[in-house]
Amino acid sequence: MVGDVPGPGCRRRCAGLRSLRGPSRPTRRGPDLPHGGRCRRRTRHPPRPDSDDDRRVTPLPTEPVPAVPRRPRRPAPGRRPRASRPAQQRRRWTDGWADDRDGGGGGTVRIAVVGPSRLPIAPPFGGGLEVFVHHLVAGLRRRGLTVDLFAARGSIGHQAALEFPGIDWTGFEDLARDDAYPPGADETETESYVRVRRHLDSSDYDVIHNNSSHPVMLHPDPMGSPPMITTLHVPPQEPMQKAIDAAGSAAGRFTAVSRFTAAQWNLPTSPQVVHNGVDTRLWTPGPGGQGAVWFGRLTREKAPHLAIETCRRLGLPLTLIGRNADPAYFHSQIRPHLGSDVRWMGSLSPREIVRQVGLADVALVTPAWDEPFGLVSIEAMACGTPVAAIARGGVAEVLEDVPDHLAAPGCPDDLVRAAVAALRQPRAEARALATSRFDLDIMLDRYLHHFLGVLTP
Structure with a gap:
C-alpha cells in the first residue's frame, strides 16, 4: 500500500491505543494517531469461528517463535551504560498495540x-x-x-x-x-x-x-x-x-x-x-438442578472434606471435580466418604467441567488457607451457579457483592447457612456478577x- 491512506491494521492498532491511553491528545505527527495515520502496514484477520463450539476452547498458537535478537551485553569503551530505553523507541513500540478481540493483530x-x-x-x-x-x-x-x-x-x-x-x-x-x-x-x-x-x-x-x-x-x-x-x-x-x-x-x-x-x-x-x-464465552450458563459441586485441586488447604460435611447436613448430592494433588490427604479424608451421594470425577476437560458446574445448584468453595483469589468462584458464577464460600483471603473480596454467601472460617454451621443463602440466588444474577466484574x-x-x-x- 502506498500514500497516506491507513490500512485496516493501522486503524485497529490506533483504536486499541486510543482505548488504552484514554482521551485524545496531540502528538508530534497528528492530533490523534501516534503516527499521524500514515501507516503502510496491512494486517489480515484470521477467519472468525463458524459456531459456538469453535469458540469454546482457545488453544494457544503453536507456530515457531522467531529468534530473539540479542542486544549488546556491555557498553562500548568510553560510553556510559544506557539508563533507559529512548522515548522515541517507546513511542514506536506503542504503535504496535492492537485491540482485536477475535484475532488478527500485526503489532x-x-x-x-x-x-x-x-x-x-x-x-x-x-x-x-x-x-x-x-x-x-x-x-x-x-x-x-x-x-x-x-x-x-x-x-x-x-x-x-x-x-x-x-x-x-x-x-x-x-x-x-x-x-x-x-x-x-x-x-x-x-x-x-x-x-x-x-x-x-x-x-x-x-x-x-x-x-x-x-x-x-x-x-x-x-x-x-x-x-x-x-x-x-x-x-x-x-x-x-x-x-x-x-x-x-x-x-x-x-x-x-x-x-x-x-x-x-x-x-x-x-x-x-x-x-x-473468566472467559465467559467458555463458561456459559447451565440449568442447575443436580445438587452441589466442588471443583479444584483436592488438597488439604482447599479442604473439600468440608464441602462433603456441609452437603450431607443439607441432604444435597455432591460432585467433586479435580486432580488428587495430595494423596495422603485424599486417602484419609476423601476416599472413605465417597458413595452414592458423593462422587469424585477426577480431572475433566474444560468443556466437561463447564457442563458439570452448570448442572449444579450451588458451588462450594472451602479454603482452609488464605486463598489469594479463588478462580473457581467466578467460573461457577459465570455458569449461573451461585457460590457459598468460607471467607478466607481473596475469596471474601470476590464475593463482596453477596456477603450472605460468605461463612466464618472454622464454623461448619455458618457454612450451612451460607449455602442455603446461595441456593436462593437467581442464576441470572450470579452470571451477571461474573460478567460485570470478572x-x-x-x-x-x-x-x-x-x-x-x-x-x-
Whole structure:
C-alpha cells in the first residue's frame, strides 16, 4: 500500500491505543494517531469461528517463535551504560498495540510471559494459575501482540528450547504434594530458571511478565534487562520476599490478584490489583438442578472434606471435580466418604467441567488457607451457579457483592447457612456478577494498561 491512506491494521492498532491511553491528545505527527495515520502496514484477520463450539476452547498458537535478537551485553569503551530505553523507541513500540478481540493483530510489541514451572499450561489444567496463564497468553495473542511463553514441559505454544522440566513424582507417588519436590527436582528447577533469566536479560523483549514465585526471576541483569512486571499469585514466600528485599526497585513493578494478597507482601512500590478473569464465552450458563459441586485441586488447604460435611447436613448430592494433588490427604479424608451421594470425577476437560458446574445448584468453595483469589468462584458464577464460600483471603473480596454467601472460617454451621443463602440466588444474577466484574476482557484491558505504563515515559 502506498500514500497516506491507513490500512485496516493501522486503524485497529490506533483504536486499541486510543482505548488504552484514554482521551485524545496531540502528538508530534497528528492530533490523534501516534503516527499521524500514515501507516503502510496491512494486517489480515484470521477467519472468525463458524459456531459456538469453535469458540469454546482457545488453544494457544503453536507456530515457531522467531529468534530473539540479542542486544549488546556491555557498553562500548568510553560510553556510559544506557539508563533507559529512548522515548522515541517507546513511542514506536506503542504503535504496535492492537485491540482485536477475535484475532488478527500485526503489532510489533514483544512480551515474554514466564509461567509456573511445576505443571504444563495445557488442559486438563493443574490449577488456577495454569488457567490464568493460558487465557492471558491466548488473549494477548488474539489482540495482536507477539507473546513468547516460558513454561513447563508439555505446555501448548511455549518456548520448548527453554522449557521448565516440571515435577515427576514417579517412584514417590505417596509423597506427592504441590508444595514439595521429589529428590533432585528443586535443583533442576533452579537451573532451568537461571537459563531463562539469562535469556531474558540478553533479549530484546519490550516487557517481561513474570508469573513465577521463583527468586531467580527477581535478579535481573543490572546492565539493562527489559522492564518486568511480576504478578503475585501466592501468599508471601520467604525466598521470594528475600529476593525482593535484596533487589529493591530493580525487581521491577508488581501487580497482585487481590487486595488481600497485595497487602501481604512487603514491596518497594505499591502493587496494582488486577483481579483474575473468566472467559465467559467458555463458561456459559447451565440449568442447575443436580445438587452441589466442588471443583479444584483436592488438597488439604482447599479442604473439600468440608464441602462433603456441609452437603450431607443439607441432604444435597455432591460432585467433586479435580486432580488428587495430595494423596495422603485424599486417602484419609476423601476416599472413605465417597458413595452414592458423593462422587469424585477426577480431572475433566474444560468443556466437561463447564457442563458439570452448570448442572449444579450451588458451588462450594472451602479454603482452609488464605486463598489469594479463588478462580473457581467466578467460573461457577459465570455458569449461573451461585457460590457459598468460607471467607478466607481473596475469596471474601470476590464475593463482596453477596456477603450472605460468605461463612466464618472454622464454623461448619455458618457454612450451612451460607449455602442455603446461595441456593436462593437467581442464576441470572450470579452470571451477571461474573460478567460485570470478572470478564476476561476486563482483565486483559488492565494488564495492557500496565504493560503500556512501562513502555511510555
